[in-house]
Amino acid sequence: MPENKYDFGLVGLGVMGRNFILNVADNGFKAYGYDLDQEKVAALQKEGGDLDKVNATNDLETFINSLQLPRKIMLLVPAGKIVDSVIENLLPLLTKDDLIIDGGNSLFTDTDRRESYLKTKGIHFFGAGVSGGAKGARKGPSIMPGGSREAYKEVKPIFEAVSAKYKGEPCVAYLGPKSAGNYVKMIHNGIEYGLMQLTSEIYDLLKKAGNLSNEELHEAFSSWNDGRLQSFLVEITSEILSKDDDQGSGQLVDKILDKAKQKGTGKWTSQNAMDLGIPIPSIDIAVSMRELSALKADRLKGEKLYGKSQPAAMNKDKLVKMAEEALYFSFIITYAQGL
Numbered sequence: 634m635p636e637n638k639y640d641f642g643l644v645g646l647g648v649m650g651r652n653f654i655l656n657v658a659d660n661g662f663k664a665y666g667y668d669l670d671q672e673k674v675a676a677l678q679k680e681g682g683d684l685d686k687v688n689a690t691n692d693l694e695t696f697i698n699s700l701q702l703p704r705k706i707m708l709l710v711p712a713g714k715i716v717d718s719v720i721e722n723l724l725p726l727l728t729k730d731d732l733i734i735d736g737g738n739s740l741f742t743d744t745d746r747r748e749s750y751l752k753t754k755g756i757h758f759f760g761a762g763v764s765g766g767a768k769g770a771r772k773g774p775s776i777m778p779g780g781s782r783e784a785y786k787e788v789k790p791i792f793e794a795v796s797a798k799y800k801g802e803p804c805v806a807y808l809g810p811k812s813a814g815n816y817v818k819m820i821h822n823g824i825e826y827g828l829m830q831l832t833s834e835i836y837d838l839l840k841k842a843g844n845l846s847n848e849e850l851h852e853a854f855s856s857w858n859d860g861r862l863q864s865f866l867v868e869i870t871s872e873i874l875s876k877d878d879d880q881g882s883g884q885l886v887d888k889i890l891d892k893a894k895q896k897g898t899g900k901w902t903s904q905n906a907m908d909l910g911i912p913i914p915s916i917d918i919a920v921s922m923r924e925l926s927a928l929k930a931d932r933l934k935g936e937k938l939y940g941k942s943q944p945a946a947m948n949k950d951k952l953v954k955m956a957e958e959a960l961y962f963s964f965i966i967t968y969a970q971g972l
Contacts, residue, residue: 639665639688639699641791642706644719646673646689650709652771653736653763653795655680658687660794665689667696697726704731705788707761712739712896720747729755732784736763738898741819744812748780757784759811762818765797773797776805777821779813823902823916824971826895828866830919831963835956836870843952844944847884851875853953862961893926902971913970915963 643654646668657664658681666677666689674689681687690696697704704727708719716735723733733756735744744760751758759780763770776796778785785807793803808814839845839853854871858864876885899920906913925932945952 637663637685638701639663640701640705641665641788642667642696642700642704644668644696644706644708644723645710646670646677647709648767649736649763649770651677651680652767653707653709653774654687654689656771656773656795657791660791662791662794663687665696665699667691667693693722694726697723702728702731703757703787704728705734705791706732707734707736709736709763712737712743716743716747720751724754724756727754727756730757730784732757732759732787734758734778734788735760735815738762738818738822738896739815740897740901741812741816744779744815748811757781759784760813760815760818761792762814762821764818764821769797773804777808777814777817778805779808779815779817780811782807782810819898819901819905820971822898823913824967825866826899826902826919826923827913827915827967827970828864828964830922831915831960831967832866832870835960839952839956841942842945843947843949843956845949845953847874847886849949853956857957857960860957862957862964890929891926892929893923895920895923899923915967915970 640662641654641657641664643650643657643664643666646654646666650666650668651673654664654666654677663685664687666674666687668674668689669691671691674691677687677689678684688699690699700706706723708716710716710719716737716739720733733751735747735758739760741760748758757780759778761779762777763774764777765774769775773796776792778788778792789807792805796803796805798804808817836850839850845853851871851874854867854874858867858871873886877883878885878888881888899916903913903917903920906916
């Protein structure tokens with residue numbers, strides 16, 4: 634066991650967890666990871682290099698005893714029963730005022746339940762939505778913490794250091810008590826569902842009705858990303874449209890299966906809005922379209938009932954301009970619905 638204990642602990646050394654803990658170490662904090670999978674432990678130790686800065690184990694007691702008091706332990710594990718299981722395994726080894734942070738996409742009502750339960754045990758708990766994917770976890774995510782304000786003070790310096798920066802300001806802020814962080818992340822994901830659906834519909838319109846080639850589509854999205862539609866989603870759409878298939882011939886976008894999966898946060902957003910009586914049609918239809926996309930066999934049968942779409946008799950430049958205006962307006966509407 635190290636003589637000088639570690640500042641921050643993280644449970645779950647998958648891609649997100651490994652990248653996040655390396656980010657913590659890069660920003661001057663000593664970080665210790667835990668995972669049952671010894672291969673993931675070894676991978677972190679190898680990539681981290683200096684074990685005095687970042688280390689890991691598959692022994693839970695060693696992990697707990699390696700952390701400074703009060704312990705700050707973040708969970709980056711799949712939402713649901715696994716979170717409850719990890720908490721129950723941690724509890725006997727923790728001491729009063731230790732802090733558990735759920736960094737996954739947990740349903741906000743689950744976070745409220747866990748926070749109330751752990752409060753009776755003298756343990757602080759809060760949910761912290763983490764946005765930016767694996768790349769963001771490594772280079773700087775947006776973090777949405779909610780829970781005990783006093784407990785947040787313990788981890789605030791770490792979160793502000795590792796988060797993305799916008800105009801020099803950290804992309805992290807205390808959002809409120811209990812499940813405020815997970816709730817905001819849920820809405821964030823719901824908005825993202827809407828934006829992705831709108832982007833795919835504009836792509837489909839320009840591809841089929843406008844008869845634009847992949848190169849022309851790439852140029853359109855690339856130019857939009859240089860203007861008022863500048864965003865991560867528009868940027869990666871532009872990049873995908875220019876990417877060749879490195880395992881075959883042609884371009885990658887033409888090989889992508891039109892069948893989307895979902896983790897549930899978009900659906901939770903729609904369900905909660907309905908419970909509150911708040912209309913969010915752009916997000917609702919985005920969730921429905923994901924569900925529809927999963928019905929690939931049924932859609933193929935339905936296609937046989939109708940003829941193929943015909944290109945529009947319209948100037949391409951004019952159509953691209955109108956599409957940009959429509960997408961911009963639709964993005965604003967979707968943000969307004971979520972907010």
